[in-house]
Amino acid sequence: MSARFPSEKTRNIGIMAHIDAGKTTLTERVLFYAGKIYKMGEVHDGTAEMDWMVQERERGITITSAATTFEWRDHRINLIDTPGHVDFTVEVERSLRVLDGVIAVFCAVAGVEPQSETVWRQADKYRIPRIAFVNKMDRPGADYFGALRMIRDKLGGISLPVQLPLGEEESFIGVVDLVEMNACVFDAEEGLGAQYRVTEIPDEMRETSEKHRSELVATVADYDEAVGDKYLHGLEVTPEELRRAIRTATLDVRFVPVMCGAALRNKGVQPVLDAVVDYLPSPSDVPPVEGTELRDGKKTTRGASDDEPFCGLAFKIVTDPHVGKLAFIRVYSGKLATRTKVLNSGSRKKERIARLLRMHANDREEIDAAYSGDIVAAVGAKFTTTGDTLCDIGHPISLESMDFPDPVIFIAIEPKTKADEDKLATTLSRLSEEDPTFKVRTDEETGQTIISGMGELHLEVLVDRMKREFNIHANVGRPQVAYRETITETVEDVQGKFVKQSGGRGQYGHVILLIEPGLSGSGVVFVDEIRGGDVPKEYIPAVEAGVREAAESGIVAGYSVVDVRVTATGGSYHEVDSSDLAFRIAGSMGFREGARRAKPVLLEPVMAVEIVLPEKFLGDVIGDLNARRAKIEEMIPKGDSRVVTARVPLAEMFGYATDLRSRTQGRASYTMQFGQYCEVPESVFDRIVEKSVVGIC
Numbered sequence: 001m002s003a004r005f006p007s008e009k010t011r012n013i014g015i016m017a018h019i020d021a022g023k024t025t026l027t028e029r030v031l032f033y034a035g036k037i038y039k040m041g042e043v044h045d046g047t048a049e050m051d052w053m054v055q056e057r058e059r060g061i062t063i064t065s066a067a068t069t070f071e072w073r074d075h076r077i078n079l080i081d082t083p084g085h086v087d088f089t090v091e092v093e094r095s096l097r098v099l100d101g102v103i104a105v106f107c108a109v110a111g112v113e114p115q116s117e118t119v120w121r122q123a124d125k126y127r128i129p130r131i132a133f134v135n136k137m138d139r140p141g142a143d144y145f146g147a148l149r150m151i152r153d154k155l156g157g158i159s160l161p162v163q164l165p166l167g168e169e170e171s172f173i174g175v176v177d178l179v180e181m182n183a184c185v186f187d188a189e190e191g192l193g194a195q196y197r198v199t200e201i202p203d204e205m206r207e208t209s210e211k212h213r214s215e216l217v218a219t220v221a222d223y224d225e226a227v228g229d230k231y232l233h234g235l236e237v238t239p240e241e242l243r244r245a246i247r248t249a250t251l252d253v254r255f256v257p258v259m260c261g262a263a264l265r266n267k268g269v270q271p272v273l274d275a276v277v278d279y280l281p282s283p284s285d286v287p288p289v290e291g292t293e294l295r296d297g298k299k300t301t302r303g304a305s306d307d308e309p310f311c312g313l314a315f316k317i318v319t320d321p322h323v324g325k326l327a328f329i330r331v332y333s334g335k336l337a338t339r340t341k342v343l344n345s346g347s348r349k350k351e352r353i354a355r356l357l358r359m360h361a362n363d364r365e366e367i368d369a370a371y372s373g374d375i376v377a378a379v380g381a382k383f384t385t386t387g388d389t390l391c392d393i394g395h396p397i398s399l400e401s402m403d404f405p406d407p408v409i410f411i412a413i414e415p416k417t418k419a420d421e422d423k424l425a426t427t428l429s430r431l432s433e434e435d436p437t438f439k440v441r442t443d444e445e446t447g448q449t450i451i452s453g454m455g456e457l458h459l460e461v462l463v464d465r466m467k468r469e470f471n472i473h474a475n476v477g478r479p480q481v482a483y484r485e486t487i488t489e490t491v492e493d494v495q496g497k498f499v500k501q502s503g504g505r506g507q508y509g510h511v512i513l514l515i516e517p518g519l520s521g522s523g524v525v526f527v528d529e530i531r532g533g534d535v536p537k538e539y540i541p542a543v544e545a546g547v548r549e550a551a552e553s554g555i556v557a558g559y560s561v562v563d564v565r566v567t568a569t570g571g572s573y574h575e576v577d578s579s580d581l582a583f584r585i586a587g588s589m590g591f592r593e594g595a596r597r598a599k600p601v602l603l604e605p606v607m608a609v610e611i612v613l614p615e616k617f618l619g620d621v622i623g624d625l626n627a628r629r630a631k632i633e634e635m636i637p638k639g640d641s642r643v644v645t646a647r648v649p650l651a652e653m654f655g656y657a658t659d660l661r662s663r664t665q666g667r668a669s670y671t672m673q674f675g676q677y678c679e680v681p682e683s684v685f686d687r688i689v690e691k692s693v694v695g696i697c
Contacts, residue, residue: 005076007284007304010373011276012078012330014095016123017105018113019084019671022135022263026105027081029269033194036070036360040192055461063461065091065316067328067375068360072273078375084115087455089673090404090437094315094386096122097402098330098375101280102130103272108142108260111150114610114671120155129250131257131275137165137172138262141639144168148258160216162246162257163271164209166202175260175268176201178213179246180239186267193266220245223252243278250279283373289332291389294345294396302333302397304372309395310334310342314381314388315402319430321469323364326357327381329390332399336376337369344381345398346388354380386436404436407452408605408650408674411459412477414448420472424449427470431462438462452482454674456654481605481651483559483688484677487598490516494597496590498582508574509582511535511543515594518565524551527567535571535583542580543568546587555595557602557689566591601679602688605650608675610643611660613668618642620663628652629681647675
């Protein structure tokens with residue numbers, strides 16, 4: 001596996017989907033049929049090869065993205081299996097940043113679910129070509145064409161089947177291949193689905209198959225001149241020509257070929273691997289990566305060529321108990337050999353790559369070098385964090401880094417013993433280095449250590465990892481909501497003045513601010529419009545630092561202020577007494593005073609919730625949601641069930657899983673993901689301010 005594979009015979013792909021759509025089950029079959037593993041693991045048994053963490057095997061979910069490499073049809077495929085739970089969406093985000101293609105998995109019963117939409121939008125953000133695999137075709141209620149309609153309606157773009165199902169639910173036995181115009185029948189027992197029979201399309205499906213193939217040819221004819229000519233003249237398009245046209249259309253991102261199968265029953269998996277080779281891009285098929293030259297700040301590109309200077313992106317950091325810190329790197333250009341020095345363009349420090357590893361979940365294979373298009377793990381990158389660019393020292397370049405969402409929930413954590421206390425800070429630092437959405441801070445008033453994350457499950461898993469991996473026992477507080485503060489009115493001519501005389505040299509700082517509401521998601525924007533030398537330019541950074549310091553500590557309830565624009569319009573200074581400290585304090589005082597006059601409000605995280613429940617429990621569940629300040633958006637019938645979508649404040653959703661089970665006799669399920677920050681009602685605002693929540697109660 002360490003041999004050099006040419007770029008055109010390499011595929012860097014990921015598998016993404018909503019939780020429980022069957023990503024890891026599909027991955028296990030892929031690895032088995034490719035000869036990478038010799039026994040299929042099962043998620044429900046806790047034996048899945050790619051779910052290697054103890055927490056993953058106990059809970060039956062994927063928590064961390066796992067990378068592996070295998071060969072199929074003389075191609076090397078680097079594959080990343082990503083989590084489906086919204087709490088671990090950072091794993092999807094950073095994986096998609098470095099992948100060239102994606103398999104999007106959908107449940108044939110549920111269709112497009114909330115997290116399906118989220119990961120699809122993430123793939124759109126990076127313009128990643130993808131194929132869709134409608135899984136669980138053997139399940140009662142499976143509806144291939146219903147799932148296909150949902151993909152078109154909810155996700156947009158052109159999605160057309162390249163396969164049709166042979167049978168439905170329990171009678172599902174295989175697929176009709178619309179490219180070759182034949183049928184593939186799988187025997188799930190014989191060889192665990194490794195072999196399948198290619199037969200003629202059944203007579204009852206011939207007409208439907210020809211209709212869908214004709215639609216497929218008509219759509220992709222726009223992307224291939226030879227196919228377009230044949231289509232216009234009514235000539236037969238060969239399978240090779242059609243595959244070439246589908247590939248071109250898929251690489252254009254606007255077209256998505258749709259396939260189907262039942263991974264758990266070992267049906268329909270091998271054609272997906274063929275589609276990865278046939279339709280998804282190689283590193284040389286994607287546009288060159290763009291970056292900025294460190295020397296002159298000019299934009300430049302790096303192509304997928306071994307002859308170009310080395311350039312790679314560290315997209316994931318892992319603490320390995322055996323080899324220490326591992327940096328997962330996507331090599332975009334050039335060659336990276338062991339025992340070479342590279343430049344970290346983020347920290348501007350040189351890193352020595354001691355070893356290079358090709359990963360298979362948590363197993364490692366040592367290699368001598370990595371080439372353009374490879375995904376490897378490096379040992380020895382001491383100063384590298386997620387999103388850093390590693391490059392050739394003689395050709396420094398900085399690639400666009402990655403953005404991660406802010407945490408929405410936090411808890412206090414205290415070590416149980418003195419020995420735990422000594423190790424806690426180091427452990428939290430390691431975990432936050434691995435996970436950019438995991439934040440650690442110390443509350444200045446209470447002295448408590450506060451950890452923040454994307455949800456209850458996220459923090460629960462991290463606390464469990466502290467106990468198991470690092471042997472740290474800690475007491476954990478109740479989850480709290482990460483509120484934000486903002487302003488609703490503009491305030492002009494706000495005076496921030498700090499004057500102090502103490503016998504000797506005094507302190508003097510004076511600044512005039514304009515404070516106004518900013519754009520949603522803009523954070524704190526500071527603008528310098530002081531003219532005429534009222535305040536020397538060297539003091540402006542101190543004013544900005546004071547403003548940001550005050551915004552971070554909050555105005556009404558101790559939560560950080562966001563979405564505000566602060567403009568420095570004037571001020572004055574003293575030739576002797578003025579200093580950076582004086583102007584920092586003046587900026588802080590001015591912001592606090594102005595923000596209090598600008599009608600501050602609290603913002604709370606509001607979650608997008610989808611509940612699937614039997615019809616007879618609908619009234620009780622809706623009543624409970626209304627009591628939780630929910631806004632019901634839709635109630636859609638789906639078979640004998642109802643699908644309720646709503647927006648609910650996170651503060652009202654703690655413990656909801658238990659409540660929902662008790663109200664529906666355990667027959668309902670729900671998913672929840674972050675929606676947006678919204679202003680809290682006045683009654684809730686008063687209650688929070690009264691408590692003066694600065695840390696954890």
